[in-house]
Amino acid sequence: MDRREGECEVTMMIRHGAALKVENCGKTFADGTCALARATLDIAQSETLVLLGPSGCGKTTLLRIVAGLEMPDAGGRVLFDGKDLTRQPIEKRNVGMVFQSYALFPNMTVAENIGYGLRIRGVSRLERAARVAELITLTNLGGLEHRRIDQLSGGQRQRVALARAVAIRPSVLLLDEPLTALDAALRERLRGELNGLLRTLGITAIYVTHDQAEAMELGDRIVVMRKGAIAQVGTPREIYFTPADRFVAEFVGAANIIEAPIESGDLILPGGRQPVGSTGSRARAVAMVRPETIRIVDADKASLTGIVDSIRFAGDRQRIIVRDAAAIPLALDVPHTIHVRAGERIGLSIAADSIRLLPAEG
Amino acid sequence: MSHKSFVWICLLPLAAVTAAFFLLPMARLLVTGAEGPRGLAEYLAILVEPRYRATLVNTVLLAAATTVATLIIATIAGLFLQRHRFPGRAVLVAILTFPLAFPGVVIGFMIILLAGRQGLIGDVSARLTGDKLVFAYSIYGLFLGYLYFSIPRVILTIMAAAQKLDPGLAEAARSLGAGPFAVLRDVILPGLAPALVASGAIAFATAMGAFGTAFTLATNIDVLPMLIYTEFTLAGNLATSAALSVGLGVMTWLILALARSFTGNSVAAAG
Amino acid sequence: MRDRIIFALQLLFTLIVAAFLAVPAALSIAAGVTVNYFRGIQSGVTLQWVAQVLDLYAGTIMASIAIALGTLLVTLVVGVPAAYALYVRGGRLARLVEEIITLPVAIPGLALALGLLLSYGGFGNFRRSWLFILAGHVIFTMPFMVRSVMAIFASIDVKSLDEGAASLGAAPWRRFVDVIVPNAAPGILAGSLMVVTLSLGEFNLTWMLHTPLTKTLPVGLADSYASMRLEVASAYTLIFFVMIIPLLVAMQWIGERGSAK
The missing domain is CATH 2.40.50.140 (Nucleic acid-binding proteins)
Known part of the structure; x- marks a missing residue:
């Protein structure tokens, strides 16, 4: 498995999350359009894998298959630590997901949003409060616990979404273009924060984006996708310096x-x-x-x-x-x-x- | 439980209620309409039988007149209220929209108070000309009642549509030299067309099928809903009344469906 | 100058239209509290007619309130989950179902009432009970509840809220209770007001379905218009206004708050 220079750092940290295997997963929708050609991917424990590509390349479909929001075509399998979860719906998979729209519940406060997954799991009120407080600190949301969602800025919403997804100690963190809804300056700052957080948490993560700068900074490995198929898998350096084909070369960075x-x-x-x-x-x-x-x-x-x-x-x-x-x-x-x-x-x-x-x- | 089965369970009670109290009765109505002495021909009676046909023509003319008058009145008032802000405007809007939920019977009573035997119009006309003007119990009274019913609805639709019109369009037309009348004719009315068609269809369909107002006013107004009612209760003529009400239902539904196909969506829900 | 004349003419026209709508209502309110309408308001103000109406027709008022609340309960329990299902499922089937449940709005109440009578007229106990009228009201008001709730689902991106709750481990039923219903509250409220208002005023169906023992307020109104003196009929109408106007004000208030957002 390819690892970048951070290798020794990563191994020193406590590893979290599951090792994932996506096996032969394709997706053809009811109307016959093929959103994803059959693909196989291995994701190591605590690795951040970025799915990169233009819109309509199938990256979100692949993420939703891992999440359990879409069923792969017959024959495809999704394994968490070797366990076949293909037929399990998302609520049984213990994934943490950050949605592009954040999907924060408007009827709940910041703290209630973050604690919701724990409430579902029957975690006691006391323990829940402690975990929520911990995440509030981690994501710099101090003082906003009792705010309503519509009283938050875009960047704050993004952090609540992340805290909520992480609170349940998921097997894998799934992020669907989590920075796309923000303006450029904020996006750049939060990208750095997000990177730090992912390293601190050391959790297995799949990150979907169409922004190559995000992919370069956040990914241990990048999967470049095009028209529903995988064009190349590799470390950011491999992708940048030894692109597999013209599409990858032109999509990632400038190229003659x-x-x-x-x-x-x-x-x-x-x-x-x-x-x-x-x-x-x-x-x-x-x-x-x-x-x-x-x-x-x-x-x-x-x-x-x-x-x-x-x-x-x-x-x-x-x-x-x-x-x-x-x-x-x-x-x-x-x-x-x-x-x-x-x-x-x-x-x-x-x-x-x-x-x-x-x-x-x- | 999977999400799919949960969705089905959510749908189940609605399916049961709708099947039992709507689909089954409608099917029964269809069958009954063909069970009379004339058989299936009962369904043609509405067009063939001279008495029924006259009633149908009457009803359609009344509904058409109501629709045209309502559209003209509501467009003038609606555009005016949407364009100008002045003290008392909110009260005026409230007055114009509150009768929205008055049932037909109450509207019938309003018309009686206006044009009935003890009505305001009769009172005024008696004092002015010595001649007491009473027309609540005629087709004119019914026309007035349907106006009363339709105006609030149509005004609301037109105000909403006028609000959504891009003010830039009118400004662009004026920058090109169009006067107020030309702007109205070339920009505003075309922009309102979908709303006019939609609310006009509702006004027409309602005027075709409304029963309460006619029931309150009418001793002998010749409109379709009254005909159905008398055929059913007085003559006990099940097949005819069933066939006639199927015909009436098909017509009102068709009008709304047609209007909807012109304007996209959202027509049927306001009736 | 020309603009001022146009403005004045339009205002005058609008005022006349408003008068056409408001004057009879005002007359009816006045008549309801006047000792003798024929002699005018100078004959004195009284509540005797209102008292007489309450004496004669209290039953119809209670019945209408009970039926309206019953209708509301059924449309909530049946309509809200159905709106959710129709919205998330989408597609041709959902459109067909929506079309079917909206039909009672397009079809005259007479036709529906006739169908109900033909189908269930033979079931004496059901025919004679309040439930018969309730069934009619449920069918007539259901589309308003379902559409109002579906409209709110479309505006709050309920699909991703649902997926968000699912990703945190909540089962379908739990998501519905914790996330879907609370966030649909404005639509549910608007739909509820509509259902209650429509049920309170429903006449076309109810007139056909009622029995001497199951009379609602509008049925009683028609009765009083035909057989009572004008003052009593007016007082009765006044009571109806008092019941219905708060609902209308609330609806308008919600509508304005919704569009201001």
């Missing part, structure tokens, strides 16, 4: 996708030659280069050159568009310390190992 022939280990481009780190020749190859891996060098000494087409200021860096180097304009992300002018001929240097050859499509 270059189509060109290869001759004895070099891409043959209009602006020169570029080694790709493998030998052999091909009539047509598809290569991916991330904009930040391209460096600007002296044009005279470079084997690949191009002409600066435009320069875009992007705050923390600048993006330079270069034409005539490849068949398509190339995007480069470089620091502000580098000065170029539009129309200038520049040399480009790309390390061979930062070029990723992708399977050529149909």
